[in-house]
Amino acid sequence: xxxxxxxxxxxxxxxxxxxxxxxxxxxxxxxxxxxxxxxxxxxxxxxxxxxxxxxxxxxxxxxxxxxxxxxxxxxxxxxxxxxxxxxxxxxxxxxx
Amino acid sequence: xxxxxxxxxxxxxxxxxxxxxxxxxxxxxxxxxxxxxxxxxxxxxxxxxxxxxxxxxxxxxxxxxxxxxxxxxxxxxxxxxxxxxxxxxxxxxxxxxxxxxxxxxxxxxxxxxxxxxxxxxxxxxxxxxxxxxxxxxxxxxxxxxxxxxxxxxxxxxxxxxxxxxxxxxxxxxxxxxxxxxxxxxxxxxxxxxxxxxxxxxxxxxxxxxxxxxxxxxxxxxxxxxxxxxxxxxxxxxxxxxxxxxxxxxxxxxxxxxxxxxxxxxxxxxxxxxxxxxxxxxxxxxxxxxxxxxxxxxxxxxxxxxxxxxxxxxxxxxxxxxxxxxxxxxxxxxxxxxxxxxxxxxxxxxxxxxxxxxxxxxxxxxxxxxxxxxxxxxxxxxxxxxxxxxxxxxxxxxxxxxxxxxxxxxxxxxxxxxxxxxxxxxxxxxxxxxxxxxxxxxxxxxxxxxxxxxxxxxxxxxxxxxx
Numbered sequence: 001x002x003x004x005x006x007x008x009x010x011x012x013x014x015x016x017x018x019x020x021x022x023x024x025x026x027x028x029x030x031x032x033x034x035x036x037x038x039x040x041x042x043x044x045x046x047x048x049x050x051x052x053x054x055x056x057x058x059x060x061x062x063x064x065x066x067x068x069x070x071x072x073x074x075x076x077x078x079x080x081x082x083x084x085x086x087x088x089x090x091x092x093x094x095x096x
Numbered sequence: 097x098x099x100x101x102x103x104x105x106x107x108x109x110x111x112x113x114x115x116x117x118x119x120x121x122x123x124x125x126x127x128x129x130x131x132x133x134x135x136x137x138x139x140x141x142x143x144x145x146x147x148x149x150x151x152x153x154x155x156x157x158x159x160x161x162x163x164x165x166x167x168x169x170x171x172x173x174x175x176x177x178x179x180x181x182x183x184x185x186x187x188x189x190x191x192x193x194x195x196x197x198x199x200x201x202x203x204x205x206x207x208x209x210x211x212x213x214x215x216x217x218x219x220x221x222x223x224x225x226x227x228x229x230x231x232x233x234x235x236x237x238x239x240x241x242x243x244x245x246x247x248x249x250x251x252x253x254x255x256x257x258x259x260x261x262x263x264x265x266x267x268x269x270x271x272x273x274x275x276x277x278x279x280x281x282x283x284x285x286x287x288x289x290x291x292x293x294x295x296x297x298x299x300x301x302x303x304x305x306x307x308x309x310x311x312x313x314x315x316x317x318x319x320x321x322x323x324x325x326x327x328x329x330x331x332x333x334x335x336x337x338x339x340x341x342x343x344x345x346x347x348x349x350x351x352x353x354x355x356x357x358x359x360x361x362x363x364x365x366x367x368x369x370x371x372x373x374x375x376x377x378x379x380x381x382x383x384x385x386x387x388x389x390x391x392x393x394x395x396x397x398x399x400x401x402x403x404x405x406x407x408x409x410x411x412x413x414x415x416x417x418x419x420x421x422x423x424x425x426x427x428x429x430x431x432x433x434x435x436x437x438x439x440x441x442x443x444x445x446x447x448x449x450x451x452x453x454x455x456x457x458x459x460x461x462x463x464x465x466x467x468x469x470x471x472x473x474x475x476x477x478x479x480x481x482x483x484x485x486x487x488x489x490x491x492x493x494x495x496x497x498x499x500x501x502x503x504x505x506x507x508x509x510x511x512x513x514x515x516x517x518x519x520x521x522x523x524x525x526x527x528x529x530x531x532x533x534x535x536x537x538x539x540x541x542x543x544x545x546x547x548x549x550x551x552x553x554x555x556x557x558x559x560x561x562x
Contacts, residue, residue, distance in 0.1 A: 006220050009330055009338055016339045019118060020346025026125045029443060029468045032351060032450030035124050036318050037187055038134050039347040042117055043194045043321045045141070045340035047164075048148045049328045050197055053204040054160050055152060062207040067163045069200035072193040074167025075174070077145075080190055081138040082175035083183075087454050088131040094462040 034087045041080025047073035102151045109147040110336040116140030117340055121347070127463045144336055180458045181415050184314055184448040188243040191317045195235025198324035202228030202331050203291070210282045217282050221331070226275040228327035229287075230294055235320040237298030242313050245302075246447060255303040261368060264300045267293055305366065308489075312355045312366045314448050319348025351449045358443035358469070360495075360506035388524060391542035393551065396518050397558030400426075403480035403516075405436045407472065409509055410452055411445050413486020413521075414548060420459035422552035423485060427461065429559045439465050440472040440509050442490035469507055479514040484535075485548050486520070492533045503531060517541040520548050 027035050050073050054066030117140045123133025149157060178186045202225045209215045244250035274290045305313050322344025329337025356363050391399075400406055408427065414420060427437045439461060445452035453466055467475075476482070484491055487509075494501035495508045511517050512535050519541060535541055544551050 005333060006224075006330070009333065009335070012335055013326060013330075013338050013342050016114075016342035017346045020121075020343040021350065023118060023121045023125075023343075024347045024350050026122070028125070028127075029354075029441070029450055030453040030463055030466055031124055031127060031130055032354075033183060033187075033446075033448055033454045034130060034134070034450070035121075035347060036315070036351060036449065037183070037190070038121070038124065038137060039318060039344045040187060040190045040194065040321065041141070042121075042137060042340050043191075043318075043325045043344040044197070045144065045337050046194060046197045046201060046325045046328050048144055049201040049325075049332050049334055049337055051145075051148050051160055052332055052334070053201050053208070054163070055156055057204050057208050058212075062204045062211070063159075065200045065204035065207065067159055069197040069204065070160055070163035071167040071170075072200065073197035074164045075171035076167075076190050076194045076197065077141055077171065078168040079171030079175040079186075081134060081141070082172055083178065083186060084134045085131065086175065087180070087183075087457070088127075088134055090454070090457040090460075091127040091130065091463050092457070092460065093128075093464050 030091075034084050037080055037087070038084040041077050041084060044073045044076030044080060047077055106147050106150065107335075109143055113140040113144040114336060114339045116143070117343060121343065180454055181418075182247075183451060183454060184310065184446075185243050185246045187448060188239050188246060188314055188317065191314070191321045192236045192239030192243065194321035195232045195239060195317075195324045197232075198321075198328040199229050199232025199236060199291075201328040202226075202232060203287075205331050206282070206287055207284075210284065210287075219279060222279045222282060224327060224330040226278060226290070228324065228331050229291060230271065230275070231320060231327050232324040233291055233294035234298040234301070235317055235324050237295045238302045238313075238320070239298075239317050241299050241302040242310065242317060245305075245307060246310060252307040254306040260300065260304060264297065267297050267300065271297065301367065304368070308444075309359075309361075309366050311444055311446070311448050311451075312352060312359070312361075312363070315348055315351035315355055316363075317348075319345050319352060322346070322348055354443060355449055358507060360503070386537040388536045388543045389541065391518060391544050393544065393554040393558050396542075396544055396555050397562060399516055399518070400430060400435070400481050400483070400555075401433055401559050401562045403435055405475075405479050406430055406438075406481045406483060407475060407479045407511070407514065408437065408439045409482060409484045409487050409491055409511055410439065410441070410456065411485065411487025411490065412447060412452070413488070415446065415452075415455050415486070417486060417548035419485065419549035419552050420455055420461075422549055422556060424456070424459045424461050425556050426483070426552055426559070427465070429556055433559075433562075437465065438467055438472065438475065440475075440511075441466050441468055442487070442509055443469060444490060445487065469509065472509065476510045476513040480516065482511040482514040482517045484511060484517065484519045484521075485552070488521075488533055489531065491535055492531065493538070494531065494534050497534070501531060511535065512538050512540070515540060518544055520544045520546075520551050522547065 050069035057063045120133040120137030123129040326341025491511045495503045495506040
């Protein structure tokens with residue numbers, strides 16, 4: 001039944017969406033901005049795809065497109081994680 | 097044999113990385129563990145990137161390494177330099193870059209397969225490429241417009257023109273038609289036309305949306321950037337991209353839902369309603385004949401300094417006036433006099449979900465003093481004093497009392513139920529939604545006019561002198 005790889009991928013996608021809903025509904029409103037910037041960093045996962053296409057593309061245009069994708073997604077990954085950390089560092093409890 | 101081993105290692109490492117993402121997001125469930133959660137997710141990302149680079153010819157990697165260095169330097173610099181008030185702009189830019197990168201991945205695949213006569217383009221591959229292009233490009237151009245509006249480099253009011261929705265719909269149908277054509281006969285010119293049309297569609301979808309609705313738009317574009325990554329995963333058959341993209345897609349969708357609920361609007365209404373546009377008819381309530389009571393900093397100090405409990409309601413105006421630190425000082429002064437102080441944060445208090453909480457955290461307000469709508473709701477009737485700074489629509493009782501008001505039904509902070517309300521404001525101007533605020537004319541409300549930062553500083557001096 002699961003021989004079609006696209007179908008397997010769809011299964012994984014849908015299940016991951018459900019996991020995402022479960023985990024993220026538990027994030028309190030006070031952390032919604034760091035959640036968004038952190039999620040942003042995670043969406044920079046496209047970097048893996050960018051690396052793959054940059055290395056396999058033979059023509060110059062395909063390679064240039066892939067390399068551009070590498071640059072953009074790395075900005076996303078590094079910037080996203082760093083800025084999220086910067087924000088979360090500021091969250092402090094009342095000192096007792 | 098060796099080929100299979102590498103596949104296994106990569107697959108297993110991706111599974112570990114995906115688990116770290118989920119565990120990391122789970123640790124964002126509390127401010128105490130959130131920082132370690134972000135660390136976990138970044139370790140997951142590092143693992144995923146390193147195994148992707150494994151088993152490649154080192155010589156080939158030079159270009160990729162340079163690209164990553166440039167990206168890391170730019171991202172790191174941006175993340176360190178950005179002001180906390182500008183966080184929505186930064187997130188908008190990052191959303192756009194993520195979408196753009198995913199679209200470039202799809203485009204590179206299209207170019208490679210269509211350019212090589214020996215390669216076939218099966219229908220499922222071309223469908224995923226087209227989907228990846230559509231979502232990625234729309235995310236990119238839509239996010240850039242959102243950035244422009246937030247940074248106020250372009251007109252922040254809703255931009256509408258006749259037949260706008262029709263144009264968007266026609267454009268969308270045209271894109272779908274062109275995609276179907278491309279699936280049947282792949283060709284570069286038609287593909288380029290689709291990319292241009294998608295760029296235009298992204299612009300058309302965001303320009304009619306007003307500044308007050310930006311929290312919804314950013315959340316939605318955040319979701320799109322995840323879906324774009326997932327669709328790039330479908331293009332390449334990469335499970336890691338699919339899982340991570342799905343998680344981000346879900347996160348953005350939840351935030352979108354929370355934001356629309358906080359505004360009592362439907363997503364459709366936000367996207368196509370052009371709320372706050374100049375031609376909108378405002379509510380019948382006018383300021384004529386109604387009198388707002390004014391209060392001096394001295395009297396405010398007495399009122400606040402001798403009360404038992406105070407609730408602060410900060411809005412984006414606080415951030416505009418850069419008065420977070422003065423508000424924090426006021427809180428500290430009152431607490432030293434034995435007044436219990438709480439901060440009430442409406443979901444749309446800032447320009448993105450949770451924005452006000454970050455701004456207050458930066459001013460060193462402890463997070464356990466911040467309360468959201470549900471948590472603070474029952475405190476207002478007992479609160480002796482409420483201080484509203486730079487908030488307007490989210491404290492307008494018309495949302496509860498006036499069925500004719502455009503914001504009727506929107507969940508608000510019921511500050512008018514408190515014994516005394518002090519509103520810090522420049523003038524009696526209307527808020528983002530352009531609606532007059534009944535709160536200002538209530539019996540128990542007093543207005544402290546002036547710049548928020550200056551007013552708070554004066555108030556603090558008066559309290560010190562008590």
